[in-house]
Amino acid sequence: MNKLGVNIDHVATLRQARHGYEPDPVWAAVQAQLGGADLITVHLREDRRHIQDRDVERLRETVTVPLNLEMAAVNEIVAIALRLRPAMVTLVPEKRTEVTTEGGLNVATGWRRLRGVVRRFHRYGIAVSAFIDAERRQVLAARRLGCAICEIHTGPYANAARRSKQQAELEKIRTAGEEVLNLGMQFNAGHGLNYQNVTPVASLPGIEELHIGHAIISRAVFIGLRRAVAEMKAAMVRA
Numbered sequence: 001m002n003k004l005g006v007n008i009d010h011v012a013t014l015r016q017a018r019h020g021y022e023p024d025p026v027w028a029a030v031q032a033q034l035g036g037a038d039l040i041t042v043h044l045r046e047d048r049r050h051i052q053d054r055d056v057e058r059l060r061e062t063v064t065v066p067l068n069l070e071m072a073a074v075n076e077i078v079a080i081a082l083r084l085r086p087a088m089v090t091l092v093p094e095k096r097t098e099v100t101t102e103g104g105l106n107v108a109t110g111w112r113r114l115r116g117v118v119r120r121f122h123r124y125g126i127a128v129s130a131f132i133d134a135e136r137r138q139v140l141a142a143r144r145l146g147c148a149i150c151e152i153h154t155g156p157y158a159n160a161a162r163r164s165k166q167q168a169e170l171e172k173i174r175t176a177g178e179e180v181l182n183l184g185m186q187f188n189a190g191h192g193l194n195y196q197n198v199t200p201v202a203s204l205p206g207i208e209e210l211h212i213g214h215a216i217i218s219r220a221v222f223i224g225l226r227r228a229v230a231e232m233k234a235a236m237v238r239a
């Protein structure tokens with residue numbers, strides 16, 4: 001059975017809306033673990049729009065499943081990752097103006113610069129995953145870079161408007177996954193996966209981990225809202 005990495009960034013997004021202390025992503029991580037999450041993922045963005053440095057520190061102390069830190073390969077964040085030593089880092093491209101990660105990391109053109117970063121992580125025993133588009137040249141470059149893991153971007157599959165386009169995108173992920181496995185790397189996938197579109201991706205041969213955030217946090221709101229209102233009502237009734 002493949003593993004589920006739960007991305008809890010959006011719990012911090014909600015907290016940052018008020019710059020307060022709740023909801024706490026560390027509590028979310030514990031709940032996700034109790035629900036069966038095999039990994040916890042957070043993205044420490046350069047603009048700190050959701051997850052903060054202190055969250056990563058506290059998660060590192062609390063979470064007992066592997067912690068996966070999504071990050072841009074920039075000096076400041078690399079230094080933080082080397083200090084906190086998550087089990088795994090996932091290298092992603094990052095743009096200030098995007099609402100979420102938009103495309104895979106272009107390792108095919110940037111691999112010379114990235115090689116040093118990957119080596120440093122390996123020296124500290126941190127596994128490195130490259131978040132890449134489902135393209136052969138990117139898979140080959142990730143291998144050249146020394147990554148042991150590739151996370152294939154499932155966004156184009158998830159966002160496909162027509163069924164035929166979705167099938168074509170799924171086929172690209174399958175082919176890329178086969179190449180990842182043939183080159184001896186671990187095949188992960190993620191982005192835009194939800195309760196409706198996850199099954200075909202989870203069924204791909206050799207796939208190891210799925211990384212999912214938005215759909216799970218969105219669902220959690222609706223699973224929990226009725227009870228949250230009932231608890232508030234009960235507090236008022238008691239008054």
Ligand code: PXP
Binds near residue numbers: 151213
């Ligand atoms: N994988 C990577 C590399 C991501 O950047 C993200 C979004 O933070 C995800 C997976 C999860 O995507 P989603 O929130 O759409 O499930």
